[in-house]
Amino acid sequence: MTTTLADEFETHRPRLFSLAYRLLGSAEEAEDAVQDAYLRFSGADRTGIEHPAAWLAKVVTNLCLNRLTSARARRETYVGTWLPEPVVTADGTLGPLESAEQRDSVSMAMLVLLERLTPAERAVYVLREAFGYGHREIAGVLDLSEANCRQLYRRAVRRVGEPQARFEAASERQEELVRSFITAARDGDLAGLEKLLAADATWWSDGGGKVTAARWPIEGGSKLAGFLAGGGPKxxxxxxxTVTEVNGATGLATWAGDTLVGLAAFEVRDGLVAGVRAVVNPEKLTFARRQLARP
Incomplete structure (x- = not known):
């Protein structure tokens, strides 16, 4: 059976999407970057491509670097809190998430931290931490010196922090916690919410000015419990x-009939909700809607 160029590219697509998403924080833009890489692959002189996987990773990385500059400009004028586009990860869309470190690499919290980095720092950090590239390999991808890549990596680590698993892995206990959380919010149960929230719990919501959402983080367990108990029933x-896995963490999908209207990722620490990042901007739910499409 003859393998076509398209078939060959499809074997690389999941890894390329996973790379592009970590670099951009946007599933839609990641898909566009991967499609652009396919067009370049299909039009390239194949005799000059000795290792397709490495060639494509370089192309996708550089396509993403070009996009990051304009994306940063758009985010500076974004209405309210900016959060990454959420991705449902239980189906392996972002690759294997078998370790705490792998889950952390796609967490909403990590993707927000990566916004602190320059495009070059972000590329070096992602290639090194999420994909295990050596500095020499990274230098080849970015057309930089190995010494420069090491310097960029050190800077990135200083800004983001040492690589680590910041939050507990998803579990059945966490699913129960999230279900209890939403039940208490729907009932306006202040005392119940206070028992579920860490003292320093924070809520972030991203409506992008398209729908009603808190424009600033709500910080502190007591304050957040009051906010949720007061507005939850309404x-x-x-x-x-429905409970689902969002960016490697226990999450919650919100439905209005058959339409997905919100997706939230929960941070859990010591058995309590330490943070919630909720995306309700409809423009950021397109990819997840396709993932969770109801029959």
Whole structure:
């Protein structure tokens, strides 16, 4: 059976998408970058491509670097809190997430931290930490010196922090915690919410000015419990909630009928909710809607 160029590219697509998403924090833009890489692959002189996987990783990385500059400009004028586009990860969309470090590399918290980096720092950090590239390999991808790549990596680590697993892995206990959380919010149960939230719990919501959402983080367990208990019964009326895995963490999908209207990722620490990042901007839910499409 003859393998076509398209078939060959498809074997690389999942890894390329995983790389592009970590670099961009946007599933839609990651898909565009991967498609652009396919067009370049299909039009390239194949005799000059000795290792397709490495060639494609270089192409995708550089396509993403070009996009990051314009993306940063857009985010500076973004209305309210900016969060990455959420991705449902239980199906392996972002590759294997078998270790705490792998899950952390795609967490909403990590992707927000990566926004502190310059495009070059972000590329070096992602290639090194998420894909295990050596500095010599990274230098080849970015057309930089090995010494420069080491310097960029050191800077990135200083800005982001040492690589580590920051939050507990998803588990059945966490699913129960999230279900209890949404039940208490729907019931306006202040005392119940206070028992579920860490003292320093924080809520971030991204509506992008398209829908109603808190424009600033709500910090502190007591303050957040009061906010949720006061508005929960009203804002959850007529909605349905399902627990799913979002960016490697236990998450919650919010439905209005058959339409996905929100996706949230939970940070859990010591058995309590330490943080919630909720995306309700409809423009950022397109990819997840396709993942979770209801029959």
């Amino acid at each position: 804002f959850t009326e007529g909605l349905e909630f």
